[in-house]
Amino acid sequence: MRERTAPRRGGGSLPVVLIGAGKVAHAAHLRAIRDLPHTVRLAALVESDPERVAAVAAAGFPEVPVCGTPAEAVRAGARAALVCTPWWTHRDVVLDCLDQGLPVLCEKPVSLDPAEIDELLAAEEKAGVPVAAGYMKxxxxxxxxxxxxxxxxxxxxxxxxxxxxxxxxxxxxxxxxxxxxxxxxxxxxxxxxxxxxxxxxxxxxxxxxxxxxxxxxxxxxxxxxxxxxxxxxxxxxxxxxxxxxxxxxxxxxxxxxxxxxxxxxxxxxxxxxxxxxxxxxxxxxxxxxxxxxxxxxxxxxxxxxxxxxxxxxxxxxxxxxxxxxxxxGHTGFGGQLVAWARSLTEDAAPPLxxxxxxxxxxxxxxxxxxxxx
CATH class of the missing domain: 3.30.360.10 (Dihydrodipicolinate Reductase; domain 2)
Structure with a gap:
């Protein structure tokens, strides 16, 4: 297990890397992050599509470092990962995040394959940081x-x-x-x-x-x-x-x-x-x-x-x-980000x-x- 990169308890707003800037990121998560500046902070972006990168900058995040991997995002200051890539990529992306000691909030479905979920459960236990599911409802x-x-x-x-x-x-x-x-x-x-x-x-x-x-x-x-x-x-x-x-x-x-x-x-x-x-x-x-x-x-x-x-x-x-x-306007996406940040930074907060x-x-x-x- 790598050195723990998870956020410190009581450490203020949660610095996150957004991995994947597609539909759900723009339609829900980015605007929720903008609404919650004291809870969640976009510290890095992992996205290879130039149009999507430019769209994130235009959405109010012009200075966010664009990275190629979760490891680069950790070096840029990210301490948790919001995974919004297509569902069939989740297994590999979440495993990469856990290898860096990053707690994860992964959009649903996390996986449709029970064998993959078992693999993620084992990796989560080894990493010692949690994987939360994007059940925003x-x-x-x-x-x-x-x-x-x-x-x-x-x-x-x-x-x-x-x-x-x-x-x-x-x-x-x-x-x-x-x-x-x-x-x-x-x-x-x-x-x-x-x-x-x-x-x-x-x-x-x-x-x-x-x-x-x-x-x-x-x-x-x-x-x-x-x-x-x-x-x-x-x-x-x-x-x-x-x-x-x-x-x-x-x-x-x-x-x-x-x-x-x-x-x-x-x-x-x-x-x-x-x-x-x-x-x-x-x-x-x-x-x-x-x-x-x-x-x-x-x-x-x-x-x-x-x-x-x-x-x-x-x-x-x-x-x-x-x-x-x-x-x-009070959607589950905003409540989910608040609950996720609290679960990682407050000792008494319930898990997701x-x-x-x-x-x-x-x-x-x-x-x-x-x-x-």
Whole structure:
């Protein structure tokens, strides 16, 4: 293990290297970093594309050193790494960061291959610094309230439903990008190779596509939320799969799990390119309450999460509704950066979702991909 380069406790703003300056970096992370100057500081950039390098400078970071490797970024002053490269590169990039002793916040999916995740877990233990997963929805206060309510009502839970309408189209982020976003298209060859390793050679193109997009690329976020609700209950999704389906020529994918005889979990992702707005709904039904969480696009700043909790008293024949929402612009990306920085600089701060959760989530969605009808 190399000499530890992680930030000192109580060391002020966290100096980070941004590795990869593509869509998610420009649409979310860079603006969050600008909003949090006393929490996170961009100390270095690892990016080989000149257009993207210039775009980072124009986005308010003209003096940030541009480096070729995490090792160079450490010499430039970085003490943690924000990994925003394409998902199929994450294994190599995270391993390079851990070799330099850099704690990592890696965009999702960290990996879609359980073997790679096991390799990262071993490297994390050897390096002695944590790898956090980019489950930014977990840092939205309205989502946190939803999870807290569901955990309290879990003994009486009957159903959890996830429903996503996703344009998954350039117009979702075009207004946030300094250059034209890439069009929706087939997975590039390195991604196809990674999917073959993850699913096996016998999995055909339809399964690989569903795994990369609807299951591993999107629903894995909500699977993580469901796992957060089930935490400590002895219930799980992996090994409790009832069925998984594709429809609309692969535009839709749906999964049903039964964690125990009293509870089912249904999750669907539907790609609808003509829709102008992303829509996500999670509904938790218990014996005497229903909690409904609606989430906008993770890149939207003019919308926010809304939670309705309906409860009723059968004896009194009375019902009540509580509603919670956040101010527009209060996205999970900002909360995630704050939580990450605190987890690395404050002794009492809780850890972020890490590789153990990534492995649990990946096993569940991979099992669904392999069982797709």
């Amino acid at each position: 977990r840092h939205d206060p309205v989502v946190q309230r939803f999870v807290t309510h569901c955990r309290a009502e879990l003994p009486a839970a009957r159903r959890i439903v996830v429903d996503i309408h996703d344009p998954n189209a350039p117009h979702q982020v075009a207004h946030l990008m300094p250059y034209a976003p890439a069009p929706f298209g087939p997975q590039p060859p390195p991604a196809e190779e990674a999917l073959r390793r993850a699913l096996g050679e016998s999995a055909g193109p339809a399964r690989r596509e569903a795994y990369a997009r609807g299951l591993g690329g999107s629903l894995i976020h909500q699977v993580n939320i469901v796992h957060a609700i089930l935490e400590g209950s002895g219930r799980a999704l992996y090994g409790r799969l009832l069925h998984a389906d594709r429809w609309a020529d692969g535009a839709g994918v749906g999964v049903r799990w039964r964690p125990d005889p009293e509870l089912v979990v249904d999750a669907t992702h539907l790609r609808v390119p003509a829709h102008r707005r992303y829509r996500e709904t999670l509904e938790f039904t218990a014996a005497s309450s229903v909690a409904t969480l609606t989430l906008p696009s993770p890149y939207a700043r003019d919308e926010s999460a809304t939670l309705h909790i309906d409860t009723w008293d059968e004896a009194a024949a009375l019902g009540a509704r509580g509603t919670w929402t956040a101010e527009p 979702p890490g590789l153990a959760e990534v492995r649990r989530d990946t096993l569940a969605v991979r099992e669904a991909a392999l069982r797709l009808a």
